[in-house]
Amino acid sequence: MNDLAILGGAPAIAEPFRPYASMGEAEEQAVVRVVRSGCLSGFYGSWEEGFLGGPEVQAFEAEWSERFDTTHTISVNSATSGLMAAVGAAGIGPGDEVIVPATTMSATAAAALVYGGIPVFADIDAETFCIDIGSVRANLSSRTRAIIAVNLFGQAAPLAELRALCDEYGIVLIEDNAQAPLATEDGQFCGTIGHIGVFSLNYHKHIHTGEGGMCTTDDDHLADRLRMIRNHAEAVVEDAGTQDLTNMLGFNLRLTELSAAVGRAQLASIDDHIGRRETFATALSAGVANLEGLRPPKVRPDCRHVYYVWAMRSDEDALGIARDTLVTALQAEGVPCFPAYVAPLYLLPMFRQRIAVGGDGFPFTLSDRHYGPGLCPVAEQLHAHEIIGIEPCAWAFDDAAAESIASAIAKVHAGREALANWQAGTAGRVA
């Protein structure tokens, strides 16, 4: 049984998994309904009825508010747009600091820069991969104006604690909840614990509309500002009677009627789409629970994890092999896994060279924060040596998938001595 595929044996999983297919008849009918209506967008960029979009957009927002138990939902054309609008609505301006986790998708930090804000990177927690609250505290300064917490891989950051901290300092908590729809912390939905929550509806997420996003808030004032930034604020403020012009420079971040109609169908079946990922991930975690040197994802007590990424950690010393060798061997067995997630964001050229808006270093010239290797050691260690991820949203994993993947992992684990020898040989050849 222990002829590892990487050493010439038969792969444990012979048939490749198919991509997850989430579009069904309801989505098809939704598209037809909108096309037949002839109106593919109901938005007007002026202070009139069309300012809030057409019937599908408004119905989708109302249904989202109902499902996620929030007062306002403002749809946008991506989570990137939503994050940008949230930073604008929060009143961030040049030189204001926005604390973000080191490990996240780049848009989390880029959103701050659009308004001249300075991203300040907090390290992540080694168990949950989410922003570490101790590191957040250590990075607070008199210039901190907001925190963007990311509910990474589908699990809540320490949201209630962060919200309390923000309320104490009078700053805004934005949740980047792109990866965690229906995840909860103490019974409350992620995306509704901060002042503003931002969801993604891009093709790779749990439910999608191709491209799209949702902002949620219980705050009437922030909701108004989000709607203005979404839809040409500068042309609307006068008629709307808006007094405070801070960041009332608008964009076109509007969702189409087509996307909204598809989104309504996706939302109606969201429990199924998320339940499948959760069932798979829970079974896979149980399947690898007893393999020394591998740690399945840890779920915080009283939290629901929805597994945008199922991420285990490898202990290279205990296993005697490098994480990347393990991943190569797993891939050879047919396990659709990848090493690491994105590198800590402060390693991007934009931060290391301090060039973002214009070519002269704005807004970094307003700050003496530096970026470079060593800034967040936990994020760097996890990225370089520990995380092995599988994307339940990408694949059509059936009931047998968790078991076959777990046994492929167990096979490689059992063959780790042979793998270590192979690794030593490869290294020798390379050197």
Ligand SMILES: *Cc1c(COP(=O)(O)O)cnc(C)c1O
């Ligand atoms: C996907 C993602 C985004 C961006 O979402 P888009 O809708 O593609 O703009 C932002 N943050 C995180 C954490 C994401 O996973």
